[in-house]
Amino acid sequence: DTAVSQTPKYLVTQMGNDKSIKCEQNLGHDTMYWYKQDSKKFLKIMFSYNNKELIINETVPNRFSPKSPDKAHLNLHINSLELGDSAVYFCASSQGGTPPYEQYFGPGTRLTVT
Amino acid sequence: GQQVMQIPQYQHVQEGEDFTTYCNSSTTLSNIQWYKQRPGGHPVFLIQLVKSGEVKKQKRLTFQFGEAKKNSSLHITATQTTDVGTDFCAGNNAGNMLTFGGGTRLMVKP
Numbered sequence: 001d002t003a004v005s006q007t008p009k010y011l012v013t014q015m016g017n018d019k020s021i022k023c024e025q026n027l028g029h030d031t032m033y034w035y036k037q038d039s040k041k042f043l044k045i046m047f048s049y050n051n052k053e054l055i056i057n058e059t060v061p062n063r064f065s066p067k068s069p070d071k072a073h074l075n076l077h078i079n080s081l082e083l084g085d086s087a088v089y090f091c092a093s094s095q096g097g098t099p100p101y102e103q104y105f106g107p108g109t110r111l112t113v114t
Numbered sequence: 115g116q117q118v119m120q121i122p123q124y125q126h127v128q129e130g131e132d133f134t135t136y137c138n139s140s141t142t143l144s145n146i147q148w149y150k151q152r153p154g155g156h157p158v159f160l161i162q163l164v165k166s167g168e169v170k171k172q173k174r175l176t177f178q179f180g181e182a183k184k185n186s187s188l189h190i191t192a193t194q195t196t197d198v199g200t201d202f203c204a205g206n207n208a209g210n211m212l213t214f215g216g217g218t219r220l221m222v223k224p
Binding site for chain 2: 035040041042043044045048055057090092100102103104105106107108
């Protein structure tokens with residue numbers, strides 16, 4: 001059983017389109033995250049979502065919006081895609097509370113915007 | 115905001131040589147985590163350090179957390195080709211948000 005799964009694995013789309021990436025975790029975790037990893041492997045937190053509390057990295061454009069239908073799912077919707085959005089997007093989850101617990105990452109979604 | 119710097123960015127070693135990556139934070143951390151990302155894969159949690167001056171070992175890997183809780187290191191003894199990949203440190207000073215270092219990409223020549 002995959003602990004954290006993402007779909008699709010690859011996504012190729014044109015500038016200006018809107019797309020969504022789905023994430024599901026079966027670990028019973030309270031907190032889920034979205035990360036962006038660029039071509040230089042820099043891994044940047046985009047969002048943290050814990051029991052309806054959304055924490056946004058202020059550098060993330062508002063074209064990106066996370067949506068959580070329930071505790072096990074955190075989807076990422078991106079409007080008006082730009083070339084610079086091309087990257088690998090990782091979903092992750094962890095137990096909530098302090099100290100921060102280890103994060104379990106999904107396999108990633110490679111987004112290519114042409 | 116909090117910044118976490120990691121050096122070196124890249125490291126080539128001959129199999130059997132030792133390797134160390136260093137992590138420095140601009141602010142005092144409450145804890146630090148280390149992750150390994152193998153080529154084509156996703157980051158996988160290795161360990162968490164919480165106490166000032168803490169040292170933890172996992173087989174050939176030794177992790178240290180500085181006395182001031184602003185720096186950390188990962189040392190691999192006698193590298194193997196299976197060690198290739200990118201090692202990331204990730205610091206936390208409040209809440210659940212981690213700030214990842216830029217990673218050190220390790221390449222091991224057989």
